[in-house]
Every structure is written in C-alpha cells, then in structure tokens.
Amino acid sequence: MPDQPSTLRAQRRAETQRAIQAHAVRLFTERGYDATTMSDVAGAAGVSPMTVYRHFPTKEDLVLVDQNAQVVAERIRASPAVGPLVRRIGTALIEAATALTTGEERGDLLLTRLRLMISTPALRARHLDNNYALQLAIVDALGYDPESDAAFAAHAAASACLAAMHTALVRWAEDDGETALPELIAQAFAAAFGDDVVETPPA
CATH class of the missing domain: 1.10.10.60 (Homeodomain-like)
Structure with missing residues (x-):
C-alpha cells in the first residue's frame, strides 16, 4: 500500500x-x-x-513543463507489444492528449501555453528540447536495448510521430481549439501514415 x-x-x-x-x-x-x-x-x-x-x-519551464512525457510513457508501457510502432506511439499520444485536455480549464490552459510557445522565440527553441526529451521517454518506455537496431527504429518512429503531432498542435492553437486536439492528432497521423494507423477518437 x-x-x-x-x-x-x-x-x-x-x-x-x-x-x-x-x-x-x-x-x-x-x-x-x-x-x-x-x-x-x-x-x-x-x-x-x-x-x-x-x-x-527557469522561466521557460513555467510554460513548457507538464506531465505529458509521463502520461505518454505510461500509455505505451500499458499497450500490447504488437503492431506497428507508429500505431503504439500514435495511440499513446492521442490518449495523452485526451487526458491533458479533459476539463475546460485544463484544455484552455494547454491552448494558451501552445500560443505562447508558437509566438515566443525562446519558448520555440526550448520546445524542441522538450520534444527530444519526449522522444527519449517514448523509446525508453518501449523497452528496447539502447544499442539495438530496434531502438534505432523506435527513435525514427517516435520522431516521425512527434512531427505529425506538432503539426496538429499548431493547427489546434491557430484554430483556437475549435476541433478537439485528439481528433486533430489522429488526422495528422492519417495524413502522414495512412488512415488505418490509429483510430479516430470519438468526438
């Protein structure tokens, strides 16, 4: 206990x-x-x-720090170790986005933080660092030997997934949250990897 x-x-x-x-x-x-x-x-x-x-x-941390890496890693560890890597990673990213935007107050805060990230040069630079840290957390959660070919493939898949998610995040901020973030991420994954990679979350 x-x-x-x-x-x-x-x-x-x-x-x-x-x-x-x-x-x-x-x-x-x-x-x-x-x-x-x-x-x-x-x-x-x-x-x-x-x-x-x-x-x-740091001042940048006031905008950028959240629990996203932890939530994503937890979702990946809980997922079956089968299927394409982009499906496992993509599903985890969508589930994490759902958790982080559940409740109007939490969704509004994330939306405002994203606007600040996009409009502030210092935050854009640090956001890239955060994305790399999230990539490392994803690969670690997948459990591969860091020196293996499987880990290399996981880094490539995670990097591609995060690039697609970034596109969805920017669109979400630009559209003032009009479309649900998990839905936008699913759309970005479908455009990048095909319609059957992840399931579109319910509206």
Whole structure:
C-alpha cells in the first residue's frame, strides 16, 4: 500500500505547480512573456520566489513543463507489444492528449501555453528540447536495448510521430481549439501514415 503522507505531499506539490503555472501563463498573456518576471509570478500566485524556482527552475519551464512525457510513457508501457510502432506511439499520444485536455480549464490552459510557445522565440527553441526529451521517454518506455537496431527504429518512429503531432498542435492553437486536439492528432497521423494507423477518437 502506498505511503499516504507521501501521496498527499505529491498531490499538494502537483496542485501548487498547476496553480503557479496558471498564474504565470495568465501574466505572460496579459503583460507579455519578456515583460513578466519570476517575482511577478510569485506575487500573483501568493508564494515566495523560492517556491516558484523550486517548481520551475527557469522561466521557460513555467510554460513548457507538464506531465505529458509521463502520461505518454505510461500509455505505451500499458499497450500490447504488437503492431506497428507508429500505431503504439500514435495511440499513446492521442490518449495523452485526451487526458491533458479533459476539463475546460485544463484544455484552455494547454491552448494558451501552445500560443505562447508558437509566438515566443525562446519558448520555440526550448520546445524542441522538450520534444527530444519526449522522444527519449517514448523509446525508453518501449523497452528496447539502447544499442539495438530496434531502438534505432523506435527513435525514427517516435520522431516521425512527434512531427505529425506538432503539426496538429499548431493547427489546434491557430484554430483556437475549435476541433478537439485528439481528433486533430489522429488526422495528422492519417495524413502522414495512412488512415488505418490509429483510430479516430470519438468526438
């Protein structure tokens, strides 16, 4: 049985992190990313600057940090080790997008974060780093020997899947979330890999 105090601490930490990020994204949108300081974020969130830095070591992290890599990795580990790699990875990415956009508040926050990523040069650069970290998490979750040909194939498949997903993310932000993100990701996968690669999620 999990240690209840540890679980409660983790929940409180996650809640604090979400609250700080929500205030940061609001301030970045209202005042501009460059014009907003970490101290501004701390004041808006009602915490000390040290608390902000504890959760988000850099200003870019206030926009980019989320649980996506963890959610995707969990979905891949839980999936049957059969079928094309792009199907396993694509299905996991769609399921993660569904989890991360469930609830109006969470979906709106992700949409606003994406707009900031697209419009802010420093965030676009860091987003590429995050994508590579997600690629590594995907390959690790697939469980291949890092030196094997299978791992090389997994890196190639993950990279292609993430490129298709990025196209869907940009369209979602540009269209102001008019179409559900999981549906857009499925459409991007169908365009890149064929209609039968992943199932289109229900509307």
